[in-house]
Every structure is written in structure tokens, then in C-alpha cells.
Amino acid sequence: MASRPHLAALANTMTSQSWMFFGGPSGLMSYANLPYVQCLASDDQDVDRYDIAIVGAPFDTGVTARPGARFGPNGIRAGSRRIAPESAWSMYTGRNSFLEWAKIVDCGDAPLTFLDNTVALKQLTKTHKVISSREANNTEYPAPRIITLGGDHTTTLPALRSTYDHFGAVSVIHFDSHIDTWDPEVLGGGISHYAGVNHGTFLHIAHEEGLVLNSSIHAGIRAPLANKKYDLKHDKACGFNIITARELDRIGTQGVIDKLKERTAGTKVYISVDIDVLDPAYAPATGTAEVGGWTTRELLTILDGLTGIEVVGGDVVEVSPIYDNRGETTQLAAAEVVHSLIYLMVETPVKGKL
Numbered sequence: 001m002a003s004r005p006h007l008a009a010l011a012n013t014m015t016s017q018s019w020m021f022f023g024g025p026s027g028l029m030s031y032a033n034l035p036y037v038q039c040l041a042s043d044d045q046d047v048d049r050y051d052i053a054i055v056g057a058p059f060d061t062g063v064t065a066r067p068g069a070r071f072g073p074n075g076i077r078a079g080s081r082r083i084a085p086e087s088a089w090s091m092y093t094g095r096n097s098f099l100e101w102a103k104i105v106d107c108g109d110a111p112l113t114f115l116d117n118t119v120a121l122k123q124l125t126k127t128h129k130v131i132s133s134r135e136a137n138n139t140e141y142p143a144p145r146i147i148t149l150g151g152d153h154t155t156t157l158p159a160l161r162s163t164y165d166h167f168g169a170v171s172v173i174h175f176d177s178h179i180d181t182w183d184p185e186v187l188g189g190g191i192s193h194y195a196g197v198n199h200g201t202f203l204h205i206a207h208e209e210g211l212v213l214n215s216s217i218h219a220g221i222r223a224p225l226a227n228k229k230y231d232l233k234h235d236k237a238c239g240f241n242i243i244t245a246r247e248l249d250r251i252g253t254q255g256v257i258d259k260l261k262e263r264t265a266g267t268k269v270y271i272s273v274d275i276d277v278l279d280p281a282y283a284p285a286t287g288t289a290e291v292g293g294w295t296t297r298e299l300l301t302i303l304d305g306l307t308g309i310e311v312v313g314g315d316v317v318e319v320s321p322i323y324d325n326r327g328e329t330t331q332l333a334a335a336e337v338v339h340s341l342i343y344l345m346v347e348t349p350v351k352g353k354l
């Protein structure tokens with residue numbers, strides 16, 4: 001080393017704290033440059049412990065419009081490249097979620113077949129169950145929690161099946177432009193059971209399976225209904241209240257935060273963020289875009305306001321990078337939504353059973 005001082009100088013600058021001044025991250029791409037752990041390794045001894053696990057769900061054959069969300073996980077990771085865990089102090093909260101009690105890792109993507117939805121969703125359920133059943137790094141909170149990078153919205157169903165094992169039935173805070181509680185007969189047409197399991201019916205199915213409490217709520221809804229009355233009646237029966245997109249204009253972000261907290265008070269909560277809750281101006285790269293949505297800033301303000309809620313799992317879904325622009329607008333937004341979900345999970349630890 002002594003004879004090659006330029007290499008020594010390079011090595012000295014290679015601390016993780018300096019990468020952002022050095023030109024960018026190095027090594028393989030993970031969410032927010034977090035450590036990659038082979039969470040699905042067959043031997044438990046080989047797996048580093050973690051408290052919060054990021055996992056990708058490359059599945060998009062439950063979508064009713066534009067496919068492409070199978071490439072969402074790596075799109076979101078690409079959008080997160082600027083986040084350096086050691087230098088992620090929030091201007092708003094004064095905290096750095098990466099440097100508190102929780103060890104946060106990226107498990108890579110779930111191994112899913114592209115050719116059979118039924119099998120792929122079983123594979124995803126198994127992936128969730130394996131990752132959430134390993135003993136956490138912090139023994140005070142033995143059940144680790146998962147944030148999923150979708151994938152179309154069908155991928156939330158396996159996540160809810162897995163959180164049920166450790167935390168029981170949950171309230172779902174569902175950010176979306178669509179209600180996604182559609183009766184499979186309505187969305188799927190009653191053609192086959194297979195066709196009825198899709199990104200617009202998964203909340204109906206989760207309700208039927210007893211995974212969702214009657215204290216759930218949608219936020220940002222604006223897409224048209226298929227039936228004048230039945231869809232909303234059915235939505236209520238599935239356990240949901242609705243905050244529409246335009247309600248934000250009337251009650252503001254704090255009004256939305258208050259409603260979400262009031263509705264889910266005293267329950268454990270799963271937060272699912274369909275990126276189409278944002279206006280296509282802020283998230284063009286999605287399967288079923290709807291105009292008239294929220295801005296990225298409004299969504300982040302609302303998410304960061306949900307402190308104190310016991311978040312047992314979460315996801316960002318429907319990011320379809322092929323429709324993104326050269327500035328990666330959608331992927332940047334989705335990466336920051338994940339960052340907010342991490343903040344909530346670290347801010348309020350939750351005791352689950354292994």
C-alpha cells in the first residue's frame with residue numbers, strides 16, 4: 001500500500017459516510033444501499049438477523065390494465081440510490097431511522113414464477129412466512145416486520161396472510177385511487193376463480209379470509225365505480241371507510257391524518273400504498289393511472305404524520321418502471337414512500353409472536 005499512495009487515499013475515502021461525496025454508491029444495488037441478506041437461505045445459521053426486511057415481489061399478471069410492475073422492485077431500488085443510511089437525517093423529524101434500534105436489510109426479490117398466478121402467489125406467501133418467522137435481531141421485538149416492493153396490488157394478499165400469523169387481523173390503511181375491494185364476480189367477470197384473484201379484488205379476498213378488521217380505510221380514492229350502488233355497499237361490508245382524493249382540498253393533510261388515526265385507533269395496522277394514489281404528474285409509471293390525485297409532498301406529509309400507529313407491515317405497489325420518465329419521477333417517489341414506512345415502523349416498535 002505504501003508504494004501506491006493513491007490506492008491508500010482511495011481506501012481511506014471508502015467509508016460508507018463519504019460515498020455521497022465520492023460520486024455515488026458502489027457494489028450491488030439494494031434498497032437505500034442497505035445490506036443484502038439471503039433471507040431465504042435454508043440454514044438459519046447462515047442468515048444475519050434483522051428487524052425490518054425489504055423484499056421485492058416481481059409479479060404483475062393480476063393487473064387489469066398496463067403490465068410491467070414485475071420490474072417495480074428494482075425500479076424502486078434505483079429510485080433509492082441517493083439514500084445513504086448514515087446520512088439520512090430528516091429535516092422534518094430530526095431523526096435517522098437507519099441509526100436507531102432496528103436492523104434494516106434488503107432480502108432481494110421473492111422467487112416467483114411468471115407463468116402461473118396461483119403458484120406465484122403461493123410462492124410469495126411462503127417467502128413472507130419464512131422471512132417473518134426468523135427470530136429478529138432485537139430480542140425485545142421477536143417478530144420481524146416486512147416492507148414489500150411490488151409488484152401489482154395482488155401481492156398485498158400474501159403479505160396480509162403472513163402478518164396474520166404474527167399479529168392477527170389488522171386494519172388496512174389503503175392509499176389508492178381505486179377501492180380494490182371489488183367482488184370477483186364484478187372484476188374478473190366470474191369467468192374462473194383464477195381470473196377473480198387480481199389487483200382489484202385482493203381486499204375482498206382478504207376480508208373473506210378474515211385477515212382484515214372492520215376498522216380499515218381507503219385514502220385518495222377517485223376512480224369510477226363499476227356499479228352505481230353495489231360497489232360501495234360491498235366495500236363497506238369488507239370493512240372500509242373512504243377518504244376521497246378531493247377531500248384533501250377541504251380538510252387538509254392534518255385532517256386526513258386525524259381521520260386515519262381515529263379510524264384505526266387501538267388496532268394493529270398494515271399500510272399499503274398503491275403508487276397510483278399520486279397524480280400521474282407525480283407517478284406516471286403505474287398500471288392503472290387516474291388523474292386528479294395527490295402530490296408526492298402531500299402523501300409524504302400524511303405518512304409521516306401517522307406516528308404512534310402500530311404498523312405491522314407495509315408495501316409500495318404498482319410501480320411500473322417502463323412508463324417512467326427519464327427523471328425517474330415515480331421511482332424516486334416510491335423510494336421515499338418506503339423511507340416513510342421505515343420511519344413509522346422504527347418510531348413505533350410492535351411486539352408480535354414468532
Ligand SMILES: [Mn+2]
Binds near residue numbers: 153176178180199274
Ligand atoms: Mn390498487
